[in-house]
Amino acid sequence: MDEATTSPQALADALERTGYLPDEGLATAAFLALRMHRPLFLEGDAGVGKTSLASALAEVLDAPLVRLQCYEGIDAAQALYDWDFPRQVLHLRAAEGRDPDELERSLYDRRFLVARPILQAIEQAPCVLLVDEIDRADDEFEAFLLEVLADNAVTIPEIGTIRAETPPLVVLTSNRTREVHDALKRRCFYHWLAHPSYEREVAILQRRLPEVAERLARDVARVTARLREADLLKPPGVAESLDWALALHLLGARYLDADNAAATLGAVLKYHEDAVRARETVLAELTG
Amino acid sequence: MTAATLGIVLGFARTLRHAGVPATPDRVQAMVTALDHLDVASPVDTYWAGRLTLCGDPADIARYDAAFAAYFGRVPIVRPPRVVTRLRAVPLEADEDEGTGEGGDAQLVGRASRQEVLRHRDLAALSAAERDEVRRMLALLAPRVGRRRTRRYGRARNGRVDLERTVRGMLRQGGEPTRLAHRARRRKPRRLVVLADVSGSMEPYADALLRFAHAAVRAAPFNTEVFTLGTRLTRITRELRARDPDVALRAAAAAIPDWSGGTRLGDALKVFLDQWGQRGVARGAVVVLCSDGWERGDPTQLGAQVERLARLAHAVVWVNPHKGKPGYQPITGGMVAALPHIDQLIAGHSLAALERLVQIIAEA
Numbered sequence: 001m002d003e004a005t006t007s008p009q010a011l012a013d014a015l016e017r018t019g020y021l022p023d024e025g026l027a028t029a030a031f032l033a034l035r036m037h038r039p040l041f042l043e044g045d046a047g048v049g050k051t052s053l054a055s056a057l058a059e060v061l062d063a064p065l066v067r068l069q070c071y072e073g074i075d076a077a078q079a080l081y082d083w084d085f086p087r088q089v090l091h092l093r094a095a096e097g098r099d100p101d102e103l104e105r106s107l108y109d110r111r112f113l114v115a116r117p118i119l120q121a122i123e124q125a126p127c128v129l130l131v132d133e134i135d136r137a138d139d140e141f142e143a144f145l146l147e148v149l150a151d152n153a154v155t156i157p158e159i160g161t162i163r164a165e166t167p168p169l170v171v172l173t174s175n176r177t178r179e180v181h182d183a184l185k186r187r188c189f190y191h192w193l194a195h196p197s198y199e200r201e202v203a204i205l206q207r208r209l210p211e212v213a214e215r216l217a218r219d220v221a222r223v224t225a226r227l228r229e230a231d232l233l234k235p236p237g238v239a240e241s242l243d244w245a246l247a248l249h250l251l252g253a254r255y256l257d258a259d260n261a262a263a264t265l266g267a268v269l270k271y272h273e274d275a276v277r278a279r280e281t282v283l284a285e286l287t288g
Numbered sequence: 289m290t291a292a293t294l295g296i297v298l299g300f301a302r303t304l305r306h307a308g309v310p311a312t313p314d315r316v317q318a319m320v321t322a323l324d325h326l327d328v329a330s331p332v333d334t335y336w337a338g339r340l341t342l343c344g345d346p347a348d349i350a351r352y353d354a355a356f357a358a359y360f361g362r363v364p365i366v367r368p369p370r371v372v373t374r375l376r377a378v379p380l381e382a383d384e385d386e387g388t389g390e391g392g393d394a395q396l397v398g399r400a401s402r403q404e405v406l407r408h409r410d411l412a413a414l415s416a417a418e419r420d421e422v423r424r425m426l427a428l429l430a431p432r433v434g435r436r437r438t439r440r441y442g443r444a445r446n447g448r449v450d451l452e453r454t455v456r457g458m459l460r461q462g463g464e465p466t467r468l469a470h471r472a473r474r475r476k477p478r479r480l481v482v483l484a485d486v487s488g489s490m491e492p493y494a495d496a497l498l499r500f501a502h503a504a505v506r507a508a509p510f511n512t513e514v515f516t517l518g519t520r521l522t523r524i525t526r527e528l529r530a531r532d533p534d535v536a537l538r539a540a541a542a543a544i545p546d547w548s549g550g551t552r553l554g555d556a557l558k559v560f561l562d563q564w565g566q567r568g569v570a571r572g573a574v575v576v577l578c579s580d581g582w583e584r585g586d587p588t589q590l591g592a593q594v595e596r597l598a599r600l601a602h603a604v605v606w607v608n609p610h611k612g613k614p615g616y617q618p619i620t621g622g623m624v625a626a627l628p629h630i631d632q633l634i635a636g637h638s639l640a641a642l643e644r645l646v647q648i649i650a651e652a
Contacts, residue, residue, distance in 0.1 A: 008326070008333075024365065028326070028336040035325045038318070043346065073440035073474070085455035092463040100462075107459070135568070139510055177568025182344060186314060189322075189340040192349055233566060 004060050005034050011060070020049070020056035021196075021204050029191040030057060039149055039170035041185055044193030047237020050173040054130035057169060063127045066168070068117035070137035076144060080154060082114045108158035118145075119154050125164035128171065134184075135174040142184050149187065196238060198225055204238060205245050212249045219256035220245045224268065226282045232274040243267040258286040289320060293328055297338075300359050304342060307355040311342045331364035426499040426639065427533050430507040431646045433574050435475040436602075444472035478574050478602055479511050480504055480649065483560065485579035486516045486544055487551035493609045493636065494547075495537070497578045500642050502528045502536050513569050517556035517579070518546035521563070551582055553622055554589030561596055570600040574652045576645070578607040578636060583622030591625030598629040603652040606630045607645060612637035 004014035011034070012027035022030070030053070033040040042050040058065035068079055088107055095103055113119075121129035131145065148154060149170060153163040172188060174180055196204060198221055205217040224241040236244075244267040253260045261283050269275045289297075297320060301311040318341040326333035335356060343352050353363050443450070450471035458465055482501040486494050501514040505528040516522045527539035541547060561570065575597060583590050598604050606626065610616050612635035618627055627633070632648055635641040 024332065025336050025339070028333070029340050032322050032325060032337070032340060036318075036321060071439075073438050073476075075440070085452055085459070088459055089455055089463055092459065096463070175567060176346075177571075179345075182310075185344040186312065189318075190344050191340055192343075192346050233562070 005031065007031065014060045015053075015056050016207075018056045018059040019207055020052060021200060021207060022053070023196070023200065026053070026191060026193065029189050033171075033189050034061075034169055037167045039172055039188040041172045041174070041180075041188035041190050042193055043174045043176055043190070045195070045235065045237055046175055047239035048193045048195055049238050050193055051130065051132055054128055054171040054173075057171065058128040061126065061128065061169070063169075064124055065128045065130060066117050066121040066124065067130045067132060069132045070134050070141070072136055072138065074137050074141055078116055079118050079141070079144075080116050080148070081119045081156060082116065083108075084112045084114050088112050110159065113156070113159070118148055119162065121168045122152065122154055122162055122164040125152075125168045126166040127168045129168040131170065131172045133175060134172050135176060135178045135180055139181060142181050146184050146187065195225075195228055195235075198222065201225070201238065201241060205242065208242055209245055209249065212245050213254045215255045216248055216253055217245060220248065223256060223261070223282060223286070226285075227268065227278060230278060230282055232269065232277060233271045234269070234274060236268045240268045256286065258283055261286055289324060289328065293323075294320065297323070300338065300355070301342070303359045304338075304352065304355045307351045307358075309342060309348045309351050309355070310344070315342050331360065334360070335364050423499060423533065426496060426642070427503060429500065429503040429642065429646055431480065431500070431504040431649050432507055433478045433480045433511070433649055434652050436478050436572065437473045438476050440474045441471040442474040444470045446470050447472035477508060477511055478572060478652075479513065479569070480508065481565075481570055481573045481575045481601075482512070482514045483557070483575065483577045483579075484514065484516050485551060485553065485577075486518045486547050486549075487582070488548045489551070489580055489582045490578070490609070491548050493578075496639075496642070497607070497636060498524075498528075498537055498540060499533055500645070502533050502540075505529055505536075506531070513564070513573075515560055515564070516540075516544050516546075517551070517553060517560070518544070519549045519552055519556070520546045521556050521559040522546075523564070550584055551579075552585040553579060553581070553583045554585050554587070554591075554593050557590065557593040557597065561593060561600070565597065565600055570597060572602050573600075574603050574605065574649055575601040576605045576607060576649065577630075578609075579622075580608055580610050581606075581618070581620045581623035581626065583620070583625075587621035587625040590622045591629070594626040594629045598631075603631045604629065605632045605634065605645070605648055605652065607634055607636035607641075609635065609637040611635040612641055 004011050008024070008028040008031040011031045012022050012024070015022050015027065015030075029040055032038070042053065044050055054067075055065050091107065091112070092103070095106070115123060118129070121127055134142065134145070152167040153161050155161045201221040201224065202217055205212060205221060206214065209217070220241055224236050224244070228235040244264060247264045247267040248256065248260055251260060251264065262279065265275050265278065265283075269278055297316065301316045301319075304311045319338050322337040322341055323334065326337055328334065338356070339349065339352055343349055357363050441450070443453070447470045450469040453469035453471075454465075454467075457467060457469060482504060484494065484497050484501060498514075505512045505514060505525060509529055512525065513523070514525050514528055516524060522544050524540040524543050527543050528536045530536035530539060564570070594604070608618070608623070611618075611633060618624065618633065631652075634645060634648060636645060
């Protein structure tokens, strides 16, 4: 862990060893987030590798990854902690007749507490806490998250304050379905994750799918880059190009042609309109 | 960090603020600390230290690059991310052929200028007494949207048994079952999205419609989004959050570069759907589209985009000021293409018509 955090380049090399190829900006962002104990806020199109960065970082740091998937209406009981009520009742029934004060104290013991992701992260620290798709949660949840991130501690009225000795590395991701409040962004390093360049995408494909022929990896990266510029409803991300390359490889393809591209198009394009458009434009060039 | 370097950073932050990126003191502080961990002498490190701390939005990045180039000479990264241009308001250039001509009211088409009129409209010029009265009444409207069921539960008087709260009640009673607590799905208001056409032909109504949008934003600031469509797409939600309607409209007018220009409704709607709508803003929302349907582009494009919008949204209400006129028929090319996909077509020419709109939104 120590060696990887000496410079952005060292961190980039360490990430590369896990199979994640960051660009300069992302490596600098992750490096600073680690050194300054500030959350990393990642925005970008779906499938550019926001979530997988968190698991790669966990691997580099040799720390557990705790994931909090946000959704509409998520609240503290899902994110922080909850009491295990049925177990408390069982305990109460089993211990009937004892001193009521002692009984009450024993009722709010740590063992009846169900730790949800944020509490888990604070208890397990050092670790990587991934707050995925924060834009899906409500504004009120952001305010609550801000509070927890500010002091790396959770206060449970019945037990007391649980504080992380080393703050967890927090990675927040957003797909921009909603504008996240400035107050939250201000406390983070903000990084916009763009689609990778052609060379980097080829490198990612070869790194993640070493079994795929080099010619096929280059073809897939080239056509995917063209598709991203073809004004589609949902431009393909790296996740899609990986899927596509693997699908083609499983069909025994060594390079991309109009036939195998058409047969596997469902791996890259997820809208009917996009598929029609791609067949007329980008894929038509393959035959020509 | 030396005082000289600090001076350079502070000077850069000032340049950045002039370029429109909100480089607040705490952000600048973060940049200074970040530079302590990096190499101050390296342009690349300086670039990233600033970009990661001072920017907070994809739109900021283009401005940041411009300010960085102006202050330090050049942007030291090889390939500035292409996506930045995609997320800015995209200018839609006018095509060269003549207007589509369907049902052409020469006077109105004439007013929709071919060139994008990049001028800032002075709202203070509208000062007639009735207009003030209407404005005061518009400010009193509070458009609120109907509610939808969420997947979260809340307390209820009847419905499914809430195990958790029942057990919690039992704990207080020493483990004796006392009363059953119930729960039911919570309900939340739907999002309201107002898309206002601000082209030349809509000019007489744009002020009132934007005031209506302001009233909606004031009623539910975080559940309402307002965009203007013209030759560009502009998001004015933030500007409209100001409490005072006149302040809000002044800010909005300053933000809209294409006030009273031409219309490329289908293209502007496509930009909205690509950048905002499909990502979530239009999903399950009640969408109010204010336009007269004078489409200078291809009406089939408009039809396709309205169809796409209708698939994403809960309801699409089209407000057409001309509908209030006697003998109006929706025969313009744009209207004909859009009509099959919209849920309601209503007039928006008078205060009474806008009050009717409030009612329709609430029931949608």
